[in-house]
Amino acid sequence: MELTVESLVFLLFSLITLGGALMVVTTRNLFHAALFLMLSLFGVAGLFALLTAPFLAGIQVVVYIGAIAILIIFAIMLTPQVTAVPPTNSQWIAGVVVAVVLFALLATIVTPLLSELGVEGWGAVFTEKNPPPVPADSIARLGEAFVDPQAYMLPFEVASVLLMAALVGAVMLVRPARGAEDEAPQTGAQE
Amino acid sequence: MTDLLIDIGLSRGLAVLIAKTLGVFALATVGLLWTFFCIWAERKVAARFQDRLGPNRAGPFGLVQTVADAIKIILKEDIMHQGVDRWVFNLAPILSVMSVLLIWVVIPFTPTLIGVDLSIGVLYLFAVGSLGSIAILMAGWSSNNKFALLGAFRAVAQLISYEVPMALAMLVPVVLAGSMSTQDIVRSQHVMYLIAAPLTVLIFIIASMAELGRAPFDILEAESELVAGYQTEYSGFKFGLFYVGEFLHAFTVGLLIAVLFLGGWRGPFAEDVPALGFVYLLLKSFVGYFVVMWIRMTLPRVRVDQILDLGWKFLVPLSLVNLIVVAFLWKILPGTDSITSVGDALVPSLVLLAANILMIAGVGVLLREEGRRERARIMARRAAQPVSEPGSVADTAPAGAGD
Numbered sequence: 001m002e003l004t005v006e007s008l009v010f011l012l013f014s015l016i017t018l019g020g021a022l023m024v025v026t027t028r029n030l031f032h033a034a035l036f037l038m039l040s041l042f043g044v045a046g047l048f049a050l051l052t053a054p055f056l057a058g059i060q061v062v063v064y065i066g067a068i069a070i071l072i073i074f075a076i077m078l079t080p081q082v083t084a085v086p087p088t089n090s091q092w093i094a095g096v097v098v099a100v101v102l103f104a105l106l107a108t109i110v111t112p113l114l115s116e117l118g119v120e121g122w123g124a125v126f127t128e129k130n131p132p133p134v135p136a137d138s139i140a141r142l143g144e145a146f147v148d149p150q151a152y153m154l155p156f157e158v159a160s161v162l163l164m165a166a167l168v169g170a171v172m173l174v175r176p177a178r179g180a181e182d183e184a185p186q187t188g189a190q191e
Numbered sequence: 192m193t194d195l196l197i198d199i200g201l202s203r204g205l206a207v208l209i210a211k212t213l214g215v216f217a218l219a220t221v222g223l224l225w226t227f228f229c230i231w232a233e234r235k236v237a238a239r240f241q242d243r244l245g246p247n248r249a250g251p252f253g254l255v256q257t258v259a260d261a262i263k264i265i266l267k268e269d270i271m272h273q274g275v276d277r278w279v280f281n282l283a284p285i286l287s288v289m290s291v292l293l294i295w296v297v298i299p300f301t302p303t304l305i306g307v308d309l310s311i312g313v314l315y316l317f318a319v320g321s322l323g324s325i326a327i328l329m330a331g332w333s334s335n336n337k338f339a340l341l342g343a344f345r346a347v348a349q350l351i352s353y354e355v356p357m358a359l360a361m362l363v364p365v366v367l368a369g370s371m372s373t374q375d376i377v378r379s380q381h382v383m384y385l386i387a388a389p390l391t392v393l394i395f396i397i398a399s400m401a402e403l404g405r406a407p408f409d410i411l412e413a414e415s416e417l418v419a420g421y422q423t424e425y426s427g428f429k430f431g432l433f434y435v436g437e438f439l440h441a442f443t444v445g446l447l448i449a450v451l452f453l454g455g456w457r458g459p460f461a462e463d464v465p466a467l468g469f470v471y472l473l474l475k476s477f478v479g480y481f482v483v484m485w486i487r488m489t490l491p492r493v494r495v496d497q498i499l500d501l502g503w504k505f506l507v508p509l510s511l512v513n514l515i516v517v518a519f520l521w522k523i524l525p526g527t528d529s530i531t532s533v534g535d536a537l538v539p540s541l542v543l544l545a546a547n548i549l550m551i552a553g554v555g556v557l558l559r560e561e562g563r564r565e566r567a568r569i570m571a572r573r574a575a576q577p578v579s580e581p582g583s584v585a586d587t588a589p590a591g592a593g594d
Binding site for chain 1: 204276279309310311314315317318319321322324325328329332340344347351354371
């Protein structure tokens, strides 16, 4: 049983992630749920940083906390009932079953990997004893991999097209009807 | 520091931990104390812009006025009214100051003194900045006050909109330096990026002003409509924290302008005498800070729809074009990937400057056309107004006469 600083930090961030996630689904206040979701996502960013993947950690904060969580809060503010929301509904049994099956599935996939990585038991050193140094240009390599036809160019471009389609769809949905364009909001023009 | 602690018999891990904790503590304290000076400087400059004297009673030139104000604000009652979401209400001001102080972590003060030289420096700046909008949302929501909530709504709409051009503007130094580390960006500025990318600086300043939420972008706390926006229900020390956060953020924008575009600590002999680099950085930051103050004092508040139009329809396309042009030119210009002296950087910088001037001229022409169209629209509306007004009076007059 050996507790290194890394494993302590790992436990801390895991606690933040899982605790935050638990609070998201149990709190009765939707706004608090959104804030706990941010906390949980922040924990994930911390785990990325611990795995010496600073770029992923930064992106995690920018995209999930800075953009998606804020959009969720926007949606919550347009919701009529925010406080005293019952945390469960009639589908909770199905939810529990799916969660258990998913957990079992992940556990069966991950467990064989543990021995391969040299992690044994609960008190194990969570990271390798002497991890190879992270190349200084790992971000540049990531960028090159995204535009390299041999690597991830196709998925990257497909994702871009998908996002573009979503953007165009959103614009189409909120476009004012024909003829109404001249009556753009003129609030405050008299001030 | 670490060596000293190891010498007095502490283990290496503990020594590093203590040294880092002290470093964090020192940086945060210096940052917050510096705000006292910033508030004084800003009040003085504001006074000069408005033909006043500004604080001049407490201490020489009123220097300790801010200290007196700080003591007063701490002694005020901390009001917590009914219906407040207690935890969120208390957390919001802390998060607001934290989001600004965290920026200071990656600021290179001298060639050797920097909190952490992160390889993702600029991305980190951007990630930390987004915490500020969460603080504002939390404050507005937890206050249980319609004005506060409206302020938070406006704030977040504005902050999210202007994060896009700001990120695109911050990418330009990254492209020019070939690195996201702030220290590397400063090191590679043999010629200030202000010369190579003046349009980017302009976009960055506008977007930062909007992120600050100050005039002319202060609709989030517009006094005449929203009392004080998201801060309405805050009093005492918690209001003080928001206040400090705002002023510190304003100076931090100056710091960022200095680091990203004005060459940071670079200057004559800065490599040999690191303390000199700190002086250069401060001087350059105050240039940026002064521009921010200047805009704040000079321009009136902009309407909410105008703010969003400016962000999405003007700044975002402009910064996209700007980024593409800069990246493209930097790629095709010979010798830009091995710049080691002023001589190497001069020619590419001047080429980019020429391209920037062309872009600015193009934008000017476009804006003039847009201005003319806007004027024509307003004239048409004015011409239509007198027709409708007598009509409405005529409608109501007979009813009144009938009584």
